[in-house]
Amino acid sequence: MPVFWIVCAVLAIGVIGYGLCRSKAMKSAGGNARNLHSLPSYYGANAFLFSVVAPLALLFAWLIFVPILIDRSIGATIPEDRIAEGSSLGLMMADVSRVSNGLNLAVSEGAMTEEESRSIRTEFTDVRERLASVGVALGSNVDATILQAAQKHRAASDRSRLFMSIAVIALSLAGLALAMSRTKADFRARNTVEAAVKVMLIAAASVAILTTLGIVLSLLFNTIEFFRIWPATDFFFNTTWSPSFGDTGSELGLAPLLWGTFYISIVALAVAVPVGLFAAIYLAEYASPKVRAFAKPLLEILAGIPTIVYGLFALLTVGPLLVSFFGDGGTFGVEWMRGGTAVMTAGLVMGVMLIPFVSSLSDDIINAVPQAMRDGSLGIGATKSETIRQVVLPAALPGIVGAILLAASRAIGETMIVVMGAGAAAKLSLNPFEAMTTVTAKIVSQLTGDSDFASPQALVAFALGMSLFVITLALNVLALYIVRRYREQYD
Amino acid sequence: MDDLRSVERIVSDDEKTKISAKNVQVYYGDTHAIRDVDVEIADKTVTAFIGPSGCGKSTFLRCLNRMNDTIDICRVEGDIRIDGEDIYDKRVDPVQLRAKVGMVFQKPNPFPKSIYDNVAYGPRIHGLAHSKAELDEIVEKSLRRGAIWNEVKDRLDAPGTGLSGGQQQRLCIARAVATEPEVLLMDEPCSALDPIATAQVEELIDELRQSYSVVIVTHSMQQAARVSQRTAFFHLGNLVEFGETGQIFTNPTDERTESYISGRIG
Numbered sequence: 001m002p003v004f005w006i007v008c009a010v011l012a013i014g015v016i017g018y019g020l021c022r023s024k025a026m027k028s029a030g031g032n033a034r035n036l037h038s039l040p041s042y043y044g045a046n047a048f049l050f051s052v053v054a055p056l057a058l059l060f061a062w063l064i065f066v067p068i069l070i071d072r073s074i075g076a077t078i079p080e081d082r083i084a085e086g087s088s089l090g091l092m093m094a095d096v097s098r099v100s101n102g103l104n105l106a107v108s109e110g111a112m113t114e115e116e117s118r119s120i121r122t123e124f125t126d127v128r129e130r131l132a133s134v135g136v137a138l139g140s141n142v143d144a145t146i147l148q149a150a151q152k153h154r155a156a157s158d159r160s161r162l163f164m165s166i167a168v169i170a171l172s173l174a175g176l177a178l179a180m181s182r183t184k185a186d187f188r189a190r191n192t193v194e195a196a197v198k199v200m201l202i203a204a205a206s207v208a209i210l211t212t213l214g215i216v217l218s219l220l221f222n223t224i225e226f227f228r229i230w231p232a233t234d235f236f237f238n239t240t241w242s243p244s245f246g247d248t249g250s251e252l253g254l255a256p257l258l259w260g261t262f263y264i265s266i267v268a269l270a271v272a273v274p275v276g277l278f279a280a281i282y283l284a285e286y287a288s289p290k291v292r293a294f295a296k297p298l299l300e301i302l303a304g305i306p307t308i309v310y311g312l313f314a315l316l317t318v319g320p321l322l323v324s325f326f327g328d329g330g331t332f333g334v335e336w337m338r339g340g341t342a343v344m345t346a347g348l349v350m351g352v353m354l355i356p357f358v359s360s361l362s363d364d365i366i367n368a369v370p371q372a373m374r375d376g377s378l379g380i381g382a383t384k385s386e387t388i389r390q391v392v393l394p395a396a397l398p399g400i401v402g403a404i405l406l407a408a409s410r411a412i413g414e415t416m417i418v419v420m421g422a423g424a425a426a427k428l429s430l431n432p433f434e435a436m437t438t439v440t441a442k443i444v445s446q447l448t449g450d451s452d453f454a455s456p457q458a459l460v461a462f463a464l465g466m467s468l469f470v471i472t473l474a475l476n477v478l479a480l481y482i483v484r485r486y487r488e489q490y491d
Numbered sequence: 492m493d494d495l496r497s498v499e500r501i502v503s504d505d506e507k508t509k510i511s512a513k514n515v516q517v518y519y520g521d522t523h524a525i526r527d528v529d530v531e532i533a534d535k536t537v538t539a540f541i542g543p544s545g546c547g548k549s550t551f552l553r554c555l556n557r558m559n560d561t562i563d564i565c566r567v568e569g570d571i572r573i574d575g576e577d578i579y580d581k582r583v584d585p586v587q588l589r590a591k592v593g594m595v596f597q598k599p600n601p602f603p604k605s606i607y608d609n610v611a612y613g614p615r616i617h618g619l620a621h622s623k624a625e626l627d628e629i630v631e632k633s634l635r636r637g638a639i640w641n642e643v644k645d646r647l648d649a650p651g652t653g654l655s656g657g658q659q660q661r662l663c664i665a666r667a668v669a670t671e672p673e674v675l676l677m678d679e680p681c682s683a684l685d686p687i688a689t690a691q692v693e694e695l696i697d698e699l700r701q702s703y704s705v706v707i708v709t710h711s712m713q714q715a716a717r718v719s720q721r722t723a724f725f726h727l728g729n730l731v732e733f734g735e736t737g738q739i740f741t742n743p744t745d746e747r748t749e750s751y752i753s754g755r756i757g
Contacts, residue, residue: 380594380670
């Protein structure tokens with residue numbers, strides 16, 4: 001039975017259970033819902049949960065773990081000496097399962113009869129060709145060992161599928177029976193359902209946390225792999241970044257990339273913090289409600305522009321504009337800038353991108369400062385600007401610092417604007433009109449090159465990613481700490 | 492109500508008028524919040540505004556230092572004079588006016604600064620001190636006036652928000668008197684305080700009467716009776732009755748005042 005139909009069957013049992021238990025509860029209360037502990041729908045929902053949750057959990061667990069067990073038991077039957085030269089058991093098992101699935105597909109598409117698929121022999125048929133005709137591509141010719149294993153695999157899978165269908169539906173029915181037996185007027189169905197809802201909420205919260213954990217672990221393992229083949233001291237302290245895709249002559253120093261990242265971020269923050277903060281002060285304190293209702297969403301649109309569009313803006317508009325001022329024969333008569341791509345170009349554009357982050361968060365924070373605080377200051381005879389400078393901003397400062405640090409971690413993680421605006425040269429230089437590059441941009445170029453995935457030139461991307469992750473994590477923790485530590489408690 | 496008569500009332504006839512309001516109207520958008528209010532507030536006395544919630548007493552109080560200017564939809568008409576000068580005249584800077592007419596709010600609202608800086612805030616803004624020593628002196632004097640000096644003298648650098656509710660309110664009073672105002676407006680200054688803190692603040696109000704003209708809005712009739720020399724009763728945006736406190740509480744002329752005081756309306 002296909003999985004889809006199993007799920008449908010379980011859901012159907014759940015819906016039937018809902019109806020049955022609801023009416024049973026009503027009956028047990030003598031038709032008067034007031035005699036029930038909970039509303040009738042809770043008894044129904046309880047039955048639905050009993051007959052659906054555990055069976056579906058079993059179904060997914062089965063789908064994930066049983067194929068692994070089957071693979072392992074069939075892999076054990078393949079003798080060592082039948083594994084082809086240059087291959088491994090893992091590769092062979094991949095072929096086995098592909099042949100097995102291919103045969104199933106061929107049967108279901110009508111290219112083969114069930115009979116044929118069982119009796120197919122490598123001696124008489126070119127299995128590879130037959131499977132290719134239904135769209136299953138195999139890397140190599142299918143030999144007898146693989147075919148034999150594949151046939152065993154099919155049989156085991158079919159058996160497993162059958163057992164699974166029976167087990168899941170039986171469990172569902174058992175759940176229904178249990179719910180039925182518990183449904184009485186004084187059964188606390190509402191509490192059970194609410195406990196289930198709580199579990200669901202916890203599960204939703206866990207998804208984000210577990211995903212983060214998974215990302216960190218995958219980064220971590222690859223980073224460890226990198227440091228196994230590349231000295232950590234060289235990575236952290238070498239001041240040159242020049243990966244060559246050959247085996248020798250690569251220099252993989254973090255310093256120039258980190259410097260580029262920080263330099264561009266600093267330029268970006270130098271633009272975004274004052275502009276964003278002043279915009280927030282205007283919006284929160286001076287703007288009339290009409291202007292505010294119009295200007296705030298407009299400012300926040302900036303945050304919705306994809307960064308690639310900012311990148312285009314940097315490449316096509318800001319870069320050439322800066323060259324016309326600071327480049328050879330430019331307005332200022334200096335020759336600081338040789339090309340459109342530079343720290344300044346990327347920094348300015350990134351700063352514009354960050355303005356709404358700073359302004360929107362700061363605006364909310366300034367608005368959260370209680371009116372009583374402003375009244376207190378105005379009541380003493382302070383002007384509006386004195387009140388803002390000396391009372392409102394100090395009160396809002398922790399939140400504003402938090403907003404700035406969040407913007408900073410955005411700036412550090414930004415990639416597209418850098419790729420298009422700052423160039424690709426890793427350099428340790430103080431000149432903001434020179435092309436530089438950042439950690440993120442280099443991660444992209446290391447992984448999209450056509451080098452061997454196990455080479456240090458590719459694995460270094462994970463070490464770079466990990467360094468970046470640690471830095472932004474530290475910034476975020478610092479931001480949270482500052483916000484919590486210095487936040488005034490207003491009630 | 493027997494105890495009210497025992498309160499000493501010194502309202503001499505020759506006292507001079509500090510604030511005089513004539514025919515004051517206040518509108519919030521289309522709502523006519525205050526109608527035809529005429530009040531004469533005497534110097535160096537405590538005047539209490541009482542009345543049920545929403546009767547306009549706080550709104551009227553906020554007219555006296557033009558705090559209503561900070562509310563966009565609020566419009567004030569009529570004639571309000573302090574020492575004979577029209578405070579709604581175009582030439583009057585509301586900021587200057589508020590330095591002269593201090594205000595204490597319902598909820599204690601110390602700034603998120605140290606106790607010292609809270610009190611020094613006004614003097615610094617208005618340039619009242621020429622040296623650090625002078626500023627120290629003003630801060631100490633104000634805190635003493637606020638009857639809180641002894642409790643905070645050892646921790647002037649501690650944040651003002653860390654004090655207890657009653658201490659915070661006295662700090663706010665000290666902050667208000669630090670700018671040497673001539674009038675002190677208090678908008679239900681004790682409503683967020685416990686009885687002990689209330690007693691301290693009330694005692695303080697009585698002392699402040701020596702130097703300032705104090706106007707206090709209160710929900711508590713007992714408080715009005717305890718601290719004020721004059722009482723004004725507001726009802727539905729109208730000033731119903733205004734007179735000497737003892738007389739208002741023992742022998743009101745208006746029926747509504749009597750009903751409110753005896754607890755039948757409000």
